[in-house]
Amino acid sequence: MTGPRIAVVGGGIVGAAVARRLVSVQPSARVTILEKEEGLARHQTGRNSGVVHAGLYYTPGSLKARLCRRGVGLLREFCAERRIAYQEIGKVLVALDAAEEARLGDIEDRARANGVPGVRRIDGDELRAIEPHVRGIAGLHSPTTAIVDFPGVTGALAADVVDRGGEVRLGFEVTGFTERGGGVRVSGRGADGALVEELFDTVVVCAGLQSDRVAELAGDVAEPRVVPFRGEYYLLRPERRHLVRGLVYPVPDPRYPFLGVHLTPRVDGAVMVGPNAVMALAREGYSWTDVSPRDLAATVAYPGFRTFARQHWRTGIREMVGSLSARAFVAAAQRYVPELRLADVVPGPRGIRAQALDPDGSLVDDFRISRRGSVVALRNAPSPGATSCLAIAEYVTDLVLGTETAGAA
Numbered sequence: 001m002t003g004p005r006i007a008v009v010g011g012g013i014v015g016a017a018v019a020r021r022l023v024s025v026q027p028s029a030r031v032t033i034l035e036k037e038e039g040l041a042r043h044q045t046g047r048n049s050g051v052v053h054a055g056l057y058y059t060p061g062s063l064k065a066r067l068c069r070r071g072v073g074l075l076r077e078f079c080a081e082r083r084i085a086y087q088e089i090g091k092v093l094v095a096l097d098a099a100e101e102a103r104l105g106d107i108e109d110r111a112r113a114n115g116v117p118g119v120r121r122i123d124g125d126e127l128r129a130i131e132p133h134v135r136g137i138a139g140l141h142s143p144t145t146a147i148v149d150f151p152g153v154t155g156a157l158a159a160d161v162v163d164r165g166g167e168v169r170l171g172f173e174v175t176g177f178t179e180r181g182g183g184v185r186v187s188g189r190g191a192d193g194a195l196v197e198e199l200f201d202t203v204v205v206c207a208g209l210q211s212d213r214v215a216e217l218a219g220d221v222a223e224p225r226v227v228p229f230r231g232e233y234y235l236l237r238p239e240r241r242h243l244v245r246g247l248v249y250p251v252p253d254p255r256y257p258f259l260g261v262h263l264t265p266r267v268d269g270a271v272m273v274g275p276n277a278v279m280a281l282a283r284e285g286y287s288w289t290d291v292s293p294r295d296l297a298a299t300v301a302y303p304g305f306r307t308f309a310r311q312h313w314r315t316g317i318r319e320m321v322g323s324l325s326a327r328a329f330v331a332a333a334q335r336y337v338p339e340l341r342l343a344d345v346v347p348g349p350r351g352i353r354a355q356a357l358d359p360d361g362s363l364v365d366d367f368r369i370s371r372r373g374s375v376v377a378l379r380n381a382p383s384p385g386a387t388s389c390l391a392i393a394e395y396v397t398d399l400v401l402g403t404e405t406a407g408a409a
Contacts, residue, residue, distance in 0.1 A: 003028030004201040006400065007186055009174050009214055011035030012045040013150055013389045014381055015206035016157035021393035022204075023164040026401060031166040032200075033158065034188065036173035041154040043284060044208050045386060047351030049233075049264045049272055052076075052086070052146040053384035056093070057252060060113035063367045064384070067395060069115055071388035072146075078390060079148060082156045085267040091145035091247035092127060094136035094336050100251040101138045107252070108140055118143040133243045133337055145247055149267050150386050157389075172196070177203065177218040177375060184218070184374045202400050205377035209283045209354040215370065215377035224356035224364045224379060225302050228283045228295070229258075231275030232323055233348035234330070236263075240344040241271045243337050250336070256315050261322070261332040272348055273333050273340075276322040286350040288323075307361025356380035369396065376400055 003026055008019045011033050023031045037043075052072060058065035079086035095101040104121060111119040119142050122130070127139045158168050171191025178185040184203050190196050207214040212226045236243065248263040258277040265271050279299065282292035299305050309316065322329040327342055334340050356364035356379060367388075368380040376399050381392065 003030060005030045005183075005199065006032070007184075007198075007200040007203045008033045008206060009203060010206035010208055010211075011037065011040040011154075011158070011168065011170070012043065012206065012208050013041060013154045013157070013386050014208075014378065014392055015204075016040065016154045016161065017389035017393040018204055018206055018396050019161045019166055020157045020164075021390070021397045022400065023161055023166045025397055027164065031161060033161065033166070033168045034172045034174055034186070035168070035170050038170050038191070040158055040168070040170075041151040044351065044354060045154055046151045047286075047349060048150060048383070048386060049275075050147045050150055050266050051247060051264060051387075052148050053387045054091070054111070054116045054119075054142050054145045055114040055384070056107055056111045056116060056119070056140070056142055058110065058114060058384075059366075060110060063395075064365070064388070065114045067367065067388040067391040068384045070394075071384070071391035074390035075148070075153070075387065076146070078156075079153065084149060084152050084156060086146055086148045087267060088144050088146045089246040089265060090130070090141065090143045091249060092122070092131055092134070092142075093140040093249050093251050094127065094134060095138040095251050096136050096335060098137070103251050103253075104138065104140045111140075111142070116142060116144070131245055131248060133339055134248055135338055136336065147247075147265060147267050153389075174214060174217070179219075179373055182374070201374065203375045204396060204400060205375060206381075208381075209352060211354065211377065211379055212356070215375070215379060218372060218375040218377065220370055220372045220375070220377055220379075223304070224358050224368065225298075225304060226283070226354045227299055227302070227305050227308075227357050228280040228285070229277045229353045229355055230280040230286065230350060231277055231353060232350050233272045233274035234326070234345035235348035236271040236273060237344055237346060238269075240340075241265070241269065243339060243344075244271060248336055256312070258315070258319070261329065263333060263337065270348075273345055274329070274348070275351070276319045276329065277353070278319050278323045279316070280352050283354075284352065286352065302357070304357040304359045304361050308357055308363075311361060353382060355382060367392070369399070371399060
């Protein structure tokens with residue numbers, strides 16, 4: 001018997017994981033990944049820091065917390081099976097003063113409630129033993145926080161899809177959906193510019209930066225809206241990479257929407273410093289010169305963004321200064337690594353965070369997944385979305401197939 005026809009819109013790590021899970025659980029399904037770019041993992045997946053988050057910050061019991069913790073285990077196993085580099089280099093949250101030290105207690109409680117292994121409070125001396133060049137009065141150490149090559153993982157996931165009879169269709173931009181007799185007719189534009197229509201039984205939207213627009217094409221509600229924030233990094237020069245051994249992070253401040261500059265080693269040996277967070281002028285715009293009038297107008301017109309901007313304009317100015325001044329950017333990192341100098345860094349990669357905002361201006365913190373008819377849409381899957389990809393895939397597969405698949409092959 002021929003199985004269901006399922007389209008997965010989006011060729012990032014979450015889309016690839018969902019497609020792989022579907023063909024694994026229901027081998028008769030005809031699963032097709034539809035990706036508008038000419039390659040996989042071209043946006044958020046291929047431009048993030050590569051951190052496998054352990055689950056320190058997330059509200060216990062939330063979907064994000066549950067899927068992150070399960071996702072870590074699944075990702076570690078997958079990388080071991082595929083011989084993809086997965087390095088548990090550890091992470092320290094560094095408290096610079098008494099107020100930050102006090103906030104470590106709540107984070108530690110959350111981490112323990114989420115089942116993060118090995119987390120412990122450390123004093124300044126212990127911090128220096130773990131990170132000799134880092135200064136702070138206290139910290140929280142997560143020894144199992146890891147780094148990985150997320151684009152490499154995406155490629156391996158997609159290869160599994162193809163090996164199990166699925167298809168990866170590149171250069172296919174979805175332009176519309178029409179419900180037809182229990183199925184969905186997907187309209188799109190192929191790599192050659194030709195208009196294409198194809199019928200599927202179910203569609204799963206994993207469109208990242210375009211997730212709200214693609215979901216709305218399927219008749220879903222307009223909110224939450226994606227507002228793009230660009231993150232810019234510098235890289236330590238090779239001779240200065242010894243300044244950190246693992247991940248060095250600030251203590252989150254609940255008054256501000258973004259984490260702030262931190263230091264992140266990568267599996268290729270590079271060390272990233274950043275990111276900042278400035279409003280991008282295009283959803284796929286990685287520099288100040290990348291401007292989309294359509295995207296910019298949509299962001300500014302959205303009441304949720306205007307409310308958000310009024311609440312956090314001071315933070316926005318500070319982040320913009322860091323974007324325009326390398327000296328200011330490095331100064332933020334020097335608070336944690338005093339030996340760091342402006343000459344130690346060179347410009348690095350840039351990425352875009354697809355941050356969903358509700359109409360009241362609040363950041364959508366948890367994963368948000370909706371269903372309308374035969375279309376399931378991931379409306380919000382920011383960090384730790386890549387970490388959680390295999391667990392998200394289980395969750396979405398249960399929605400699509402109406403089964404309890406966690407733990408299946």
